[in-house]
Amino acid sequence: MMTLLDTHITSFAAEVGALDAGRTDESHQRDVEDAMALWVSLSDRLEQVSARRLAAAGGEWREEDARSMIPAYQRWYAGASKTREHIRALRERGIRPQGMSEFMRAFLRARIMAVDFDTILASLQRLEDLDNSRARDAG
């Protein structure tokens, strides 16, 4: 079921997708900065939903709860990636939009869930298994 937040992410991604990255007028920078700030706000809401689900499970991390959030993060990530194209266009003109750090931090947070979730999970599991195996051998 689509939540209101999902709907906002989807419709905002469509609006950002309709922007012309080739614009060079002054309002382009303002539009990009607005888009970045809005993506950060939507990311904050996703973080709150995520924290709420974790709290509902008594603070216990469960893979199925985490996986249930992946589609929303993927929608966010796909939409925010379109904004990055506009950021690159500005950077090529020597303009560094305001709010870069906040936006890119949110982008990496989303990437962990949207793109790299399985890789990270497998990698952490490998390390844990190796550690357990060494501890058993040492004992």
Place this chain on the structure above:
Amino acid sequence: VSAPFLIKYDDAARRALEALPAVLRVRIERALARLAANPVGESKRSHGLRPRGQLFELEFHLDGSDVYVDVMFRYSQDETTLQISNILVELG
């Protein structure tokens, strides 16, 4: 002063690091040495429903680009080693 932690890379993290240009790799390795000296102060627990681990966030400027890095790691059971699971890099 306590001894720094050792650093061990999982294959995924090693591959990510080795795929980077040398100048970038060196900067990240220097930052990881800083992390090894003070992992409690330099990192935080991963938030929300992200896979459980420690997260080290790094940000620096290099050759006209902003570089944003997330390093995921866990402590070894004997608390001597930082086991780096993944390194994610984005240029802003």
